[in-house]
Amino acid sequence: MKIKDIAELAGVSVATVSRVINNSSKVKEETKNKVLEIIKKYGYEPDFSAKSLRKRSSNLFGLVMRRNHITENDSYTHPFLNGILEYFFHNDLKLILDSHEKKNCIVHYEKLIKSNLVNGFFITDLEDNDERIEFLNSINFPYIVIGRNNKNNFIYVDPDNELGGYLGIKHLNEIGCKNILFISGSLGPAVTYQRLNGVLNAKKDFNINLDIVYGDFSRKSGYDVIKKINLTDYDGIFCSSDLMAYGVYDYMNEKNYYLPLIGFDDLPSSKILKISSINQNIYQIGYNAAKMLHYLSSGREVKNVIIPVDISIRESTLKFKK
């Protein structure tokens, strides 16, 4: 069933049918209704390729995922995709999921662009010395970067890590902690500094003592760091990642000595372990990224977006509340 068939059945020309479908110019009400009726009756859908070819534009957007058979943490995928899909669903857009190996991935983006398959794409997991950076700077094609980057001015959407750092300290202060240990991630990635800044801002606002030590975001590093610490020196611990908080939790279990504990990322396991954590609203990040990419690709103006974070309060701090 193609447009020509509908045209014949409705006794009009293909141009008229097209105009009805696309609402592109005035069609007499009577004609329009007849055409719509036939379309509905036969369940006609315009051919995707023909439409894209002629319009030189599709309603497809690309997300090139890094393929990794096994990851320590893959919990972002689902809420992120859901956020994108929510927006896409309501705007009749579709997502192409492609994948790349770390090396040689530029070829993939180039193919996507040159074959006119997508109207734009999302960039995730961009690292500081990522080979994609140069490429992204060199192209004139719509894309949105997920996560801020120190050195470039891409259009991005990012969680408010600074707020997260602030909220963690604020909450510990609220339940009465006065001597807080902050286990930061390794210096390097932008998030480390953002979270640290939030923590330092909170220190100014609340009357607390704060010590800072450094891990590398992993569970093992959390364990290793806390092992060298005298727990009794503190009355509250805030980790810059959930995994590090799990490491700390392991150690506290071992010693059977517990302090209020907050993580950062709100991984699904934190719910299970009942550890308080800073929630990054990955869903919202996806939703906003989708909207921004849509706007960008249709020539509308787009501003960077910072998504507020929440704190998920659980037993790990709640049970210490006075």
Place this chain on the structure above:
Amino acid sequence: MKIKDIAELAGVSVATVSRVINNSSKVKEETKNKVLEIIKKYGYEPDFSAKSLRKRSSNLFGLVMRRNHITENDSYTHPFLNGILEYFFHNDLKLILDSHEKKNCIVHYEKLIKSNLVNGFFITDLEDNDERIEFLNSINFPYIVIGRNNKNNFIYVDPDNELGGYLGIKHLNEIGCKNILFISGSLGPAVTYQRLNGVLNAKKDFNINLDIVYGDFSRKSGYDVIKKINLTDYDGIFCSSDLMAYGVYDYMNEKNYYLPLIGFDDLPSSKILKISSINQNIYQIGYNAAKMLHYLSSGREVKNVIIPVDISIRESTLKFKK
């Protein structure tokens, strides 16, 4: 840059260029090399829409995800997609991710088919009285169902739940358990019976006592069920879902009385909690589903596939090993 440009630059006709690209019929070695050189030099990629339109077929396949802003467990998404993408990557296929709300989702599949956007699709989360079943039976279009269904004979790929049930009991037996409690999921879904069958088969093979009680797969139901049980009657517990195992674990923590414990699904949190579990190899399911759909859509024969499961052995049983 289009095929005509390449043709002119190489001093041949578009037909020849097309033949080179598609290896569709003999082209003189010399001509071929010249064309390939030009293509490479200018980084030409055939237009996706034009190609699909003419060939009446794309290399796109669809996965329509149920959108759910918040789920208790979304850990399947990442490994499943990764499995699909691994196969797709190596076969130059692409995945369209679409989403639907529960009601009215048939329209979506119909659109996908009628607009010739995809060559086939995956069906996930099919329930016993799903409205999609009738639809799927009525169409003549390639699709693969993830997860067996009691009442239909779709082409499916599914984890070997029966083997999982068997392996759980086998492992408990190996560490010396003689009086085992199996907490089954609710009667209804096919998985419940499959897992139960495996457990019963193992009972025959090993010399153990086995009691069976029923939860509903949720953490709360695990807790509620175990609460009514006298823990000292048993020396090992096997749950038909990880979530139920977490509920049991909660209770054991409360009572500070531990028995060997195995879950089913191997959610990421089980690694964190160090609870042994049956691993369903979701990645393999994705990979195989992709391969099957590819075969099916290109007219090759396809058989149902059952993916073996593994057991991930952790502290929750290991520490009881004699």
Place this chain on the structure above:
DNA sequence: CTCTTTTTTGTAATCGATTACATTTTTATT
């Protein structure tokens, strides 16, 4: 060297939509 066969290449139709431009129909104006 001519004729046949095979290999290589080119021409033009085609896929199914959109849309510029042309034409017809309708409405408004005098």
Place this chain on the structure above:
DNA sequence: AATAAAAATGTAATCGATTACAAAAAAGAG
């Protein structure tokens, strides 16, 4: 009722690839 202006519709070109068929070039046969 004649003419001008506006609205509705139609014709045909176009998007960029593939491919049936035709034609030209090369190879082989005698």
